[in-house]
Amino acid sequence: MELLVASATGVLVAVGVYLLLRGRTFPVIVGLTFLSYAANVFLFAIGRLAIxxxxxxxxxxxxxxxxxxxALVLTAIVISFGMTALIVVLALRGFLETGSDRVDLDTLDDARAPRKKPDPGRGDWPA
Known part of the structure; x- marks a missing residue:
C-alpha cells in the first residue's frame, strides 16, 4: 500500500512539474492543481491514517x-481552491490584455520590438 501511495504522489508531482513547464497558461494552472493534489496525498501518507x-x-x-x-488537508483544499480561482482570473486578464495565453512574453512579436528607455530628466516616464 505504501508503494501505491508513494507512486501516486510521485506521478502527481511529475505531471504537475511537466505541466508547469508548458508555454500556455491553462496547463500551468492544471499543473499547479496537480501539485496541490500531490501535497494533499503526501499529507495523508505521513499521517498514517488508521482505517x-x-x-x-x-x-x-x-x-x-x-x-x-x-484538518491540514481540508485547509489545503480550501486554500488551493481560492488560489486556483485567483490564478484563473489573472490568466484571463493577461489573455484579454495581451491577446495571447503564452506564459513567456519573449515569443510575442510586440515584445521583440525595441523600446526606448525612459529618461527621468526629460519627464517621459510612462503614466
Whole structure:
C-alpha cells in the first residue's frame, strides 16, 4: 500500500512539474492543481491514517486516528481552491490584455520590438 501511495504522489508531482513547464497558461494552472493534489496525498501518507478508527479520543474506542492530517488537508483544499480561482482570473486578464495565453512574453512579436528607455530628466516616464 505504501508503494501505491508513494507512486501516486510521485506521478502527481511529475505531471504537475511537466505541466508547469508548458508555454500556455491553462496547463500551468492544471499543473499547479496537480501539485496541490500531490501535497494533499503526501499529507495523508505521513499521517498514517488508521482505517475504521474514530478521529476523536474516547474511553470506549480501542484506538484512534490522528485528526491533524485530515484538518491540514481540508485547509489545503480550501486554500488551493481560492488560489486556483485567483490564478484563473489573472490568466484571463493577461489573455484579454495581451491577446495571447503564452506564459513567456519573449515569443510575442510586440515584445521583440525595441523600446526606448525612459529618461527621468526629460519627464517621459510612462503614466
Amino acid at each position: 475504521n478508527r474514530p478521529p476523536i479520543i474516547s474511553p470506549n474506542a480501542s484506538g484512534y486516528t490522528d485528526p491533524l492530517p485530515q
